[in-house]
Amino acid sequence: MSGEFYAIVxxxxxxxxxxxxxxxxxxSGEVVSVDSRQIxxxxxxxxDKISPKDRKIVPHHLIDIADPDEEFSAADFVRxxxxxxxxxxxxxRIPILAGGSxxxxxxxxxNMLSDGLPKDPTAREHLEREMSEKGNExxxxxxxxxxxxxxxxxxxxxxxxxxxALEIWTLTGKSPTEMYRDRKKIGGMKIFYFGxxxxxxxxxxxxxxxxxxxxSSGYPEEVEWLMSRGYSAGHPSMxxxxxxxxxxxLKGRMTLEEALLSDIKSTKAFSRRQMTWFSQxxxxxxxxxxxxxxxxxxxxxxMRISGGxxx
Numbered sequence: 558m559s560g561e562f563y564a565i566v567x568x569x570x571x572x573x574x575x576x577x578x579x580x581x582x583x584x585s586g587e588v589v590s591v592d593s594r595q596i597x598x599x600x601x602x603x604x605d606k607i608s609p610k611d612r613k614i615v616p617h618h619l620i621d622i623a624d625p626d627e628e629f630s631a632a633d634f635v636r637x638x639x640x641x642x643x644x645x646x647x648x649x650r651i652p653i654l655a656g657g658s659x660x661x662x663x664x665x666x667x668n669m670l671s672d673g674l675p676k677d678p679t680a681r682e683h684l685e686r687e688m689s690e691k692g693n694e695x696x697x698x699x700x701x702x703x704x705x706x707x708x709x710x711x712x713x714x715x716x717x718x719x720x721x722a723l724e725i726w727t728l729t730g731k732s733p734t735e736m737y738r739d740r741k742k743i744g745g746m747k748i749f750y751f752g753x754x755x756x757x758x759x760x761x762x763x764x765x766x767x768x769x770x771x772x773s774s775g776y777p778e779e780v781e782w783l784m785s786r787g788y789s790a791g792h793p794s795m796x797x798x799x800x801x802x803x804x805x806x807l808k809g810r811m812t813l814e815e816a817l818l819s820d821i822k823s824t825k826a827f828s829r830r831q832m833t834w835f836s837q838x839x840x841x842x843x844x845x846x847x848x849x850x851x852x853x854x855x856x857x858x859x860m861r862i863s864g865g866x867x868x
Contacts, residue, residue: 558639558746563862564591564654564662566835567753568828570763572846574607576753577655578615579855584653584863587616587645589638591656596634597625597794599783602776605767625783625794631664635744638665651862654748659834667744674736675728684720684727696723704732712830717793750841751858754832759847761825768799768821777803777813798823
């Protein structure tokens with residue numbers, strides 16, 4: 558898509574959602590969520606979605622667009638996001654991208670594989686059984702042997718993309734990196750990033766507080782409801798931290814306190830990986846976002862966007 562677009566990025570709990578809401582409100586804009594978990598319906602507490610009340614004040618797109626058992630690729634996301642952006646622009650409003658999924662941003666920029674690559678349920682089932690027997694780390698070692706570049710990009714715990722990479726290699730005899738070089742390009746946005754962050758101790762405290770509030774505000778009940786409707790731990794939507802721990806809790810294999818502590822630990826580790834990923838994004842301006850300077854930061858970002866002071 559032509560033109561320059563703007564995104565609010567940063568680690569989880571840094572304040573992206575609040576900043577994007579205020580920014581869109583001040584600029585007569587609308588928010589396009591770039592979050593691989595908030596796309597799923599019925600998963601509200603655990604994904605920390607913005608409230609329906611606030612969505613009526615500032616329209617948000619790409620939230621609640623897929624069922625928890627639905628396969629939703631990065632290519633699917635690009636198509637839906639580009640459509641949302643076109644419609645926002647057609648109404649004379651400003652699209653503000655916001656979220657913490659680096660892969661989706663890279664897909665929007667055109668840095669991803671085509672969704673036209675082969676798939677085979679039988680091959681996937683075989684790989685899933687092998688992963689169950691040997692573990693994530695062993696499968697990640699295999700990926701590193703056939704495609705070191707992909708192994709660097711894909712975390713061992715990202716089982717969906719780890720298996721997809723191995724599936725591509727199994728079916729084509731080529732590494733995902735090789736296929737990437739010959740891909741049909743999808744996406745192509747030019748994005749300017751505004752990064753929001755906080756000192757690690759402050760961020761960790763926010764993560765701990767948010768997780769405790771989620772667990773006491775219906776998170777276990779949300780997961781119990783999902784499981785009662787047949788959404789199992791095997792679905793990609795349910796493999797994220799928090800959800801997977803609560804599945805174990807509801808199966809009697811973990812106490813609620815253990816589930817909370819594990820969720821907090823995983824979320825902190827994820828926040829560190831997000832900072833590693835986003836620190837490589839260009840062009841980007843970083844801001845230390847806190848309650849004290851929140852309005853000042855949002856005002857400065859709004860001024861830069863409306864004034865075109867980004868060169």
